[in-house]
Amino acid sequence: MSEPRPSGVSEYENWVRRLYETNMFHPVKMGLTNIENLHSALGYPIDAIPTVVHIAGTNGKGSVAHKIAKTLELSGQKVGLFVSPHVSSFRERMQVNGHHITEEQVTQGLPLIYKICQEQDIPATFFEITTALAFWYFVNQQVDAVVLETGLGGRLDATNVVKAPSLSVITSIGLEHTKILGDTVELIALEKGGIIKPGRPVLVGPHVPHEVLRQCAKEKGALHYYTCGDVVGGSDDETDYDKENARIASAAVKLILKENPTWTISDEMIARGTSQRPSCRFEEMTLDSGVLVILDVAHNPPAMEYLIAKLKATYPDRSYRMVVGMSSDKDLNLCAQSIMQECDVSRIHLVEAAHPRAAKVEEILEKAPQLREANYDREDPSITKQVHLALDAAASAPNEIVVICGSVFLMTEAREALGIDEPRDSAYIAEMAGAGVRHGQENFGNTKI
Template identity: 30%
Template sequence: MIDLGLARITALLKHTPQTWRAIHVAGTNGKGSICAYLTAMLRAKNVSCGRFTSPHLIDRWDCITVNDGAVSEAKFRHFEDLVKKRNEEQRLGASEFELLTATAFEIFESEKVEVGVIEVGLGGTLDATNALRQKSVTVISKIGLDHQSFLGSTLEEIASQKAGIMRAGVPCVVDGSNSRSVLDVINDYAAITGATVRFVGPQTSELVQDMHDELEPHQRQNLACAHGAFRLAYPQYAHDTGVFTRAIREMVWPGRLQLLDIERLTGRKAAVLLDGAHNPQSAEVLAAYVDKHLRTDSKPVTYVLAASEGKDLTEILKLLLRPGDSVAAVEFGAVDGMPWVKPMKSNSILDLAAELGVAVSSRLDAHASVQSALEWATRTANEGPLVIAGSLGPTRKETRLSEARSYANLATANSFFGIIPESSSPKVVCEGRALDSYSNVLLSLIQFWQGHGNVWPEQITIVSHAFKRERLVDCHCGAIGFPLDRVNFVGIDPPGMADGTNEAAAKGVVEAVTQWLEDPHGKGNVLAGKRKKRNPWGVSQLLFSTEEGRKRSGVRSEIRKDGQEYLSEGSPQPWSYSN
């Protein structure tokens, strides 16, 4: 249930200071991209920043970042527990989103960020994020019809809700491509509030002009908003467009016009397009991109679609589909922390698609699994364009867990195999970014240093399949320079490995060890290529999120032109010595 209002969130945060300044972003479309652009520019200037956007993409804590890195599950749950306890003690009855917002603000305060980039959840005036006490700039992006049951049935009514984030004396950057009636509402509200308004567009931003040919039209508008807000917050950096251009080019915003490699899942070699278009305005942007870049030679497009209940799907499909296109429909599972969000029935999606010219013979029966839908779509599309679009959410319960969390749960269920006492369970922290066994060792080592007062571990204990000992200990620990006499290994062999009867698996073990012996840090095409395929979401593989942390750690590394960071070979590393 959504119950808008500021009383509960204000009470939750009554004794929480806000020493950081906020850039508050409202609007119907483009909010998340504007927040991502702002974060990229702030980090380019080494400004410590937090970002809070919603909804989350995979796990609840990935909507909260510090210095462009998602907070750890352990940190998130620590502060969430504090907020929930406060809510229960004061009997506030706060909503899930209010609890999440308060958790984000608590984390930003504890991390001592300089700036928090905050995306409005719903509307503006009564949204929980509007409890912010210290705003340096507000931003209003493109406004369209969405969430009418909460915000009003006209653009003007919705605009008045979005304008509620304005504050007296605080400048507000507004997307100048909004309709005249929307701009009038915003102007009127600013006059009453005492805020100053700046309407922006591609023509107002040197940065957008420099990158004009690299951006889609909607991206130009969003970047103009972000750049305008940044210049107001940090006027001393107003004309440093060169460093920002590099930062924007390297930026990845998952789920928005994102190209994915699904060869590992379906065997398809061509990339697929992923976009979370969930209202007519975002569908219009997606349709324009598909028509321009994918419908070459009038090729039909194969879609895998999902939608939330209550969405204007007919209007969305009218914009996306053309006669001859093919459609698969999936239903996402329960959304963690958002129990009110329900999936539209896949048969309903397919019925609407058929009415718009998608032949019944070319559509897929309802599927509960995105895996089977992708396999069908791959066969149907052949080498033609394939697009995954709509309300993004979990399609199978098991995909909610990271590999690390799955192993942690298994260890907990087996009393940690007797290695540590069961009472240590709350102290278990999962490393969530590694894409191969080498990164698993290295990133876990760095995460330990970050979470334990900048101290490196005296010893490492690795629990894995016994047949992986050579790879994990000799190859990986040896490559990163961790003394092997300080490495403990607990090996547990699966059936068929200890007795050598699984010949295919044994052959794979030899092949993997050979690859790592030839390329100890995984820099070559084979091993680096595997990591790339395993990273459709563009998760950062940098060892440290800030240059300050990198220097303080003493780790010697190099960042390549492709943005990948590797240890400097032959250089001593800080964990090589006893603390």
């Protein structure tokens, strides 16, 4: 039975808003106990999926997950994809062959999961419930394969309830969430290496501490430790991050084929599938005004470096006007340094998203004082205003490309400002998602690992 709801609010809106409110009552404490109990109560749905690919990494994991899923779809498989966070709609987080879970399916699954939590006294959090919903959805859709992206880290992430993945993938390792995962690349590698399982293979990207992860794989009894070069040959010195992600995805698909010899996936299918990118990953669009816009969720210093390199390689003779908003837990000064390598401060627009983790404009200026001459409005730091100002400026400068980058939390408003028509959470949901309520893997209060 659904919860009582205000007039004019759909059952879907009511349940998803309730989901966002969950962590107000169940503060996040990282660990697998809740999800293991919930998974058991649901009948171990993820264990019933024939092929599961589990992906962790500092950068690239969402793109690699998308590329693998798209390639497997081309081979005729029914493929579930679980990613986080979403850009515009909660339903993006779980999809089958590119189709988001429907509102009706959400309102079937969430009441079932909440009922289990209540009856069995499981204090599950936003991300644990969302993960359980995805597993329930995939098994009910009778998928052939599931591609799982971790939320945070790996070892204690809710997705790590999967016991025997066909393949574990670690895309890259860098400094992120250091208060949670550790303050060195090596410590973070061990957390992400927690998705490596006994008797199962692991594939790693080029930008990882191999010595640490090889030892981790050995101690966990992994079947095999693969680099991309081991699988597809060639060199692992790619500087274009999308090509690097495609190379990792290609290697992953070839390893998956070893376990599924009846699947037919040609090299042409792999090339086509791995060339695809999820939204806001160097997503290009030309507006009616003729202005070229690129959206990219480069949200930390390594990702920002990759973005700048990609821009220079793809559009070496163009100049860039950048609309930037960041999360407060990132190294804002290093991000600013990366941006200013190729963009004059007069062409930088600072914004802040309506999300508790978003850095305020004042905080950006305090930590990156070199941006004080950038474009911003203390009274109205909205994304929409600066996007429109940037588009107007670029329209009169034909050589300029508008690049909207930084935290995923700014992308919903940015895409709306650009006139993109797509499923989007209603205001009733959004006001809870971004009104000071930190949810899922985005809430690090009271966490222990």
